[in-house]
Amino acid sequence: MSATMMKESDLSLRIRDALWASVVAGLIGLPLLGLTTRDGMHGLQVETRWPQLAAFIAIAFAGRFVLQTVMHRFKIAPKRRASTRPAPGVVDKGALAWLGAGCVAFAVLLPALFAGNRYVVDTATTVLIYVMLGWGLNVVVGLAGLLDLGYVAFYAVGAYTYGLLSTHFGFGFWQALPVAGALAALFGMVLGYPTLRLRGDYLAIVTLGFGEIIRLVLVNWGDLTGGPNGISSIPKPTFFGLPMAASGEGATFASVFGIDYTPGQRVVFLYYLILGLALLTSLLVNRLRRLPVGRAWEAVREDEIACKAMGINVTNVKLSAFATGAMLAGFAGVFFAARQGFISPESFTFPESATILAIVVLGGMGSQLGVVFAASVLVVLPELGRDFSEYRMLAFGVAMVLIMIVRPGGLISHRRATVNVPSEAKQ
């Protein structure tokens, strides 16, 4: 008896909820769907489309009702009531280490698995660029807790450094790499310095501004950067001095190794190059995290005042985080320029920063493996969506919202301790 009453009240609740949704749908739909303009005899005429609007409201009602019913049926409670989620446990899961090793193995074997499929290898290269950028930004956002919305600026610095050094001074990829990294790190510190006293939203806005400033400089300083036209014919990276090209003058990769040249070789070479860079990045960040500087990054994220009371120079810690993150973006930028052969300010707009940040947030702040998955999702999803490209951003948004509902801490939100009690000290 009481059970049926409960059900009935639930039903009426759901109906009321769905009615409310349809009211909202009606309000939104009225100007969007209900009214339309058409070229008439006397200029623009406003027409109404009541049937469509009614259908829209009905869909909203039904959709909301079904959603609520399903959630009720499968006991999925809306999670927003838990206002504070528990701190992620500090556990060392061997499973994640295996997963990581599996990812590396897959990445190494990928060109063989998809031999001849240039598109897959190309896309994987793009994924790896974003993985590298995500790992770099992870240092700034995930570890040091500094919300940086202008990260793409350092990517641009790296790319333009290589572009300019190679076209004007004949620098090769490997020569330009350290220079670009150092320059980007310098930019990181210079742009980081004014933001030291800022936190959270304010920091985000200022870094956003800096990102735009760099882009505007690139657009407007035409003499140096070529303005909106960018820099073209940037040389490709070489394999220890051997170019990846059809046999021309001098030795090439193909002629030295006595194989026939195919354009696919260069794609695979670029893929392994970025894979190597990404793995180096991973090693570096992993190592830094376990060093005093890395722990200080996390400590600054946790509590700046306590850091000061422990005698930690917060300025230096933050600047080192900005510099490290920027340097990694600089490396990625060099690779990007070398791969594309052409760069322009178009490639370094705000949405790029937003994508990288989304990768870090979706992946789980501070988690390297999470970044890999998030980068794969965010790069591959738009690729899959090419056929229905109008809905690409919609799908993108839905995916983001879903992940945030299901896993608010990111795909992998657990944190590994940087130091353990030595086994002989455990009683």
Added chain:
Amino acid sequence: MTIDRPLLRVENLTMQFGGLRAIENLSMHAYAAQVTSVIGPNGAGKTTFFNCLTGFYRPTRGALTLSHPRRGELRLDAMRSVNVARTAQVVRTFQNIRLFPRMTVLENLMVAQHNTLQEASRFSIAGALNLASYRRASEQAIDNALTWLGRLGVRDVAEKAAGDMPYGVQRRVEIARAMCAGPILLCLDEPAAGMNPRESAELTALLRSLAKEQGIGILLIEHDMSVVMKVSDHIVVLNHGKKIAEGCPAGIKSNPDVISAYLGEDDDSSSDELMPHERSAHA
């Protein structure tokens, strides 16, 4: 142990926030190997005093001088908080615990040894290459941390996230962390708050032994009179930012000014449910 010179000299310290004078003309001394308590009703200016001392506030007037055994006379009032901790080795804890909540307890204590380790890691280069010199320093730091955790009786939680620990454990971890930073003057802001009687009795014994064994000065803000009376060598009583009494525990207990200051402002005990301890000066 002969005490020739005070470790800390506070002279005419005044701290003004707009129209509010939080501390007025405070002068006092604190000695090495002694526990000096600063007590007083809520709002008496005790934590403000700590904030001035540790470089978080710049005093309006007055001088805070530390006689460092190796570095000579240091003016704390002119130092930034980082250097107060690093150069002057004055380390503090906080009234509302400030651990690094998502890091493990052990990591918290490693962060406290940041400057030593950072030096050993030589701009992270020796550290990144895992050279023997860095490895040794790192092992020593872990050892040191575990020793302090052991002394405070919280060694078994070394690998747990600090923020997940109960209140009393967090308090003790914070003291262990402060000790890892190698203080010569340790400033504890209500370390016994939230501890049960047994825990605070242990804390009392610990603080006594810290002062005597390590020879460090301890400056203590505390509301729990049972702790204050047992642990202190010297007590300074503040009320409305002014020093109203000073002396040994027995003298303070019977001081009529102190009793009236406490009894007159008895109402503050409801301000914080997390600190269920005695407010009476007669304890």
